[in-house]
Amino acid sequence: MEHVDAVVIGSGFGGSVAAYRLAEAGRSVVLLERGQPYPPGSFPRSPQQMGRAFWDPAAGLYGMFDVWSFKGCDSVVSAGLGGGSLIYASVLLRKDERWFVHDEPLPGGGYESWPISRADLDPHYDVVERMLGAAPYPLDRPPFDDTPKAHAMQDAAAELGLQCTLPPLAVSFSATPGGAPGLSLPIADAGHRNIHGVGRRTCKLCGECNIGCNEGAKNSLDHTYLSAAAHHGADIRTSREVKAIRPRPGGGYEVDYVHHTDLTAKKARPPVVTMSCDRLVLGAGTYGTTFLLLKSRKAFPGLSRALGTRFSGNGDLLTFLLKAKDRNRVRPLDAARGPVITSAIRLADELDAVPGAGRGAYIEDGGYPGFADWIIQGFDAGNEIERAVKFLWNRFTEFFKDAPDTNLSQELSDLIGDGALTVSSLPLLGMGRDIADGRLHLREGRLAADWTSRTSEEHFRRVRKTMQGIADVLGAEYADNPMWFRKRIITVHPLGGAPMGATKDEGVCDAFGEVFGFPGLYIADGAAMPGPVGPNPSLTIAAQADRLATRLLEGVPARGGAGTVVSVPDDTGAGPAGGAGPPDGAGGVPGNGTAYGPRSGGGTITPLPRSEPVPEGRGGVGGSIAVALDRTSLSFTEEMKGFVTYGVTDPRAGELADERVRLAFRLTITAEDTDRFLAEPEHAARAEGWIDAAGRGGRRPVRRGWFNLFAPGGAEDRRLMRYRLYFTDGENRPRTLVGHKNVLHGPPTRIWPDTSTLYVRILRGHVGEHAEDGAEVLAAGVLHIQLTDFARQLTTFRTTGPGGAGKLVSFGRFFAGELWEVYGPDLD
Known part of the structure; x- marks a missing residue:
């Protein structure tokens, strides 16, 4: 059976992001997508093509539109390489900070509760926006300024006293980021080969985003995350439809899928292929992921009762x-x-401190392809008939004239008409915080949904009333969609079904998407949303998937066997001398052992703390390997956020300056030998993770990192928590973050501010401890641990090796003892 580190099911906003992050980190990744690839120029346009552009393999249909009809709602989702990004409208709005509700009652009982916050997602929002090339519509630049619907929305909002913005769009309006916008310009290569191998051009304002962009102007996932994932070695397989999943005996998971090899006709059921993996990421969309879990429920005993809820x-x-x-x-x-x-x-929410506002919402202008104007104009039946009768009557009377008019240009122009209906009409799209009380379940083996608009009646009433106000301002007639007379909606943003929660009773997965009770099984798509996002949810799903991948990678060994190959770094950044390193996997020890070997060569290397002694045999041809299996490691994860200012050398000044920028990091601190860590005066450990420097390259991996807990601080009653992190900026220039927490004698009330405040400086180059005084300081500032992050940090402590529980107790006693030494009363 084929086995890989990770299988990702689905290539939408969850699956694509997860596949890229895992592949970038060197994991072996297979992504399974049921649909087919759609290079620019291949999206259907003709009636014959559109007739087969739907997804129903049993009927021989393998197109990208997957249309569902449930009790209370209809829904359109996508099948194809890039998932929903192929047919979405490219809007990248963040979930409003106050809309991450906690324990908000639902009408039928229970609560909508988000176990994550805006602060948790902001660094990941930043990363995804950069990757997708988020930019607002350039309405102030010709020829884009000639966009009547955008001006009309601004006029209506101003008249009604509402806030109107140009949201970030994942669309290329210029050939290069930050370049001058223009129509149909060749788009520059992003630095990795496009997965389709086909050139792209900037937006030509054709309104075809929702039926597939044949220009390639939309920065859909196939052009961005999936191309980058393939560049890093991800194995992306299309026309593979997953049928079942289950835990694998001995750990990991098995996946059954079929390969649709003949896309031209209905055929017999294809054979089932099975593969296995250590970690399984579900990104098949709200319907696909929930359907898979419901079908496979017997294979996952103890799965949360929340499965199917919060739809x-x-x-x-x-x-x-x-x-x-x-x-x-x-x-x-x-x-x-x-x-x-x-x-x-x-539309404001009462959570925004606007009493009586109700639940928040967004209203956006809609659009459609130009060729649809001919269809829409046909709905103006009264005028069409009038013009036709007038044309025939004129031709009849001209027949009897002695000198009939032989030029029919005006008559034909009048017959076609002025297109008033199409040029003066506009779809409006509403979305917002409806009630997440629907339920997805199986009915005779098929996915079914129980949902009603009644519990969200207040939301829909408010949105419709505002839309009617927009119509009045613009002198337009207002019309509901034809399904509204039955109070049915059409949604392109289905959410929930496998919601995240703080506990198993509350959700199917935790705040990082890992399914309760099934380690290594993750939910990365809209199914994990515990309630409505409010604005377009794509960006939030992608950001949460990026956050999920960060957590997953913190606990996953690099490719190359169960063992971890490590080496001792030096201060210069140069690797140790020695011969060729082991190939991938060489030097690994069965189980969770640690092997030491040279850093060069194919083996994956993890740095040790500076104080770690070099094992005998390091270096030399091939490198001797020393193995230690009797020690116990301890690790925990820490996240800090704050601000720095470039051009400032004093951290306190950098935190407060007007030009400050956001800085954050997430580190996993690992002491390979807990006994030695507690005994040594420097208490040195390894630091791994990422640094996110806004505007300076975004999130960057920590190349090497060291951490010291309660190191001597020059006085008997002073301790330092020291950090030294090597990374590179957005232009791959070496940088070092150095920082310290100043634990100084004082009243016990100082414990929290002292241990949660980190004074940092960013230095040019990779600077060793003894060269720090002469290094150039590029920026300085202060980072803090938020209370919510600290609470999560307490849950991340892990031990590996014999006597883990006892080692954890020893660490706790050491930590408390050091605090007593510093902050305890002076008994002299």
Whole structure:
């Protein structure tokens, strides 16, 4: 049976991000996508192509539109390489900070509760926005300024006293990031080969985002995360539909899938292929992931009873503005010009300290392809008939004239009409905080949903009333979508079904997407959302998947066997002398042993603390290997956030300066030998993880890192917690973050501020401890541990090796004893 480190199911906003992060970290990754790839130029447009553009393999249909009809709602999702990004409108809005609710009651009982916060996601939002090339619509630059619907939305919002913005879009309007925008310009290569091998061009304002961008202007996941994942070695397999999953005896998981090899006709059921993995990431979308878990429930005994719950449509509502007028003249709205969405009007939530506002929402302009104007104009039946009768009557009367008019240009122009209906009409898209009380379940082996708009009636009433107000301002007629008479909605943002929660009783997975009771099984897509996101959820799903991948990688050994190959770093960044290193996996020890060997060669290397002695036999040809299996390691994870200012050398000044920028890190601190760690005066440990420097390259991996706990501070009643982290900035220039927590004698009330405040400086180059005084300081500032992060940190302590529980107790006693030594009363 084929076995890999990780299998990722689905290539949407969860699966693509997870696959990229794992591949980038050197893991062996297979991504299974049921749909097919769609290079620019291959999306269906003709009636014959559109007729087969739907997903139903049993009927021989393998297209990208997967349409569901449930009790209370209809839904459209996508099948294809890139998942929902192929048909979404490219909006990248963050979930509002105050909308991460806790224990908000649901009408039928229970609560909507988010175990994560905006602060948890902000660093990951930053990363995803950069990767997807987020940029607002350039409405102030010609020819993009000629976009009537965007101006109309701004005018309506101003008249109604509402907030209207140009949201970030994952669309390339310029050939290079930050370049001058222009129509149909060749897009520069992003630095990794595009997975399709086909050139892309900037947006030409054709309104075809939702049916697949044939220009390649949309920065969909196939052009971004999936291309980068393939560049780093991910094995991306299309037309593979997963049928079942289950735990693997002895650990890990097995996946059954079928390969749709013939996409031209209905055929017999293809054979099932089974593969196994150490970690399994579910990114098949809200419906696909929940369906898989429901079908495989017997294989996962003890799976949370929350499976299938918290389903919602993210408050989606589609309506229309028709025949807009200004002073009895046709007001152009031109829905077919521009990307599908350019603007967003935000409706405040009572959580925003606006009493009586209700639940928050967004209203966005819609669009459609230009060729659809011919279809839509046909709905203006009354005028069509009138024009046809007039044309026939004129031709009849001309027949009897002695000198008939032989030029029919005007008559034909009048017959076609002025297109007033299409040029003055506009879809409106609403979404927001509806009630997440729907349920997904199986009915005779098929996925079914129980959902009703009744419990969210207040939300829909408010959104419709605001849309009617927009219609009034623009002199337009308001129309609900044809399904609303039955109080049915059409959602393109289904969420929930396998929600995250603080406990197993509350959710299927934890705040990092790991399924309760099944280590290594992760949910990375919209199914994990415990309630509505509010704005378009794609960015939040991707950010949570990035956060999930960070946590997953913190506990996963590098490729190359169960053992870990380690080496001792020096201060210069140069590797140790010695011969060729072991190939991938060489030097590994069965189980969780640690092997020492040279850093060069194919083996994956993890640095040791500076104080770790060099094992005998290090270096030389091949490198001798020393193995230690009788010691117990201890690790924990720490996350700190704050601000630094470039050009400042004093940390306190850097924290407060007007030009400050956000800085954060997440580190896993590991003491390979707990006994030695507690005994040595420097208490040195290894630090691994990432640093996120806003505007200076974003999140960057820590190349090498050292941490000292309660190291001597020059006075008997002073201790230092020291950090030294090697990383590179966005231009791959070496940088060092050095920092310390100043644990100084004082009242016990100083314990928390002293141990949670880190004074940091960023130095040019990779600077060793003894060269620090002469190093150039590029920036300085202060980081803090938030109370919520500290509470999570307490849950991350782990030990590996014999007597782990006792070692953890010893560490706790040491920590408390050091605090007593510093902050305890003076008994002299």
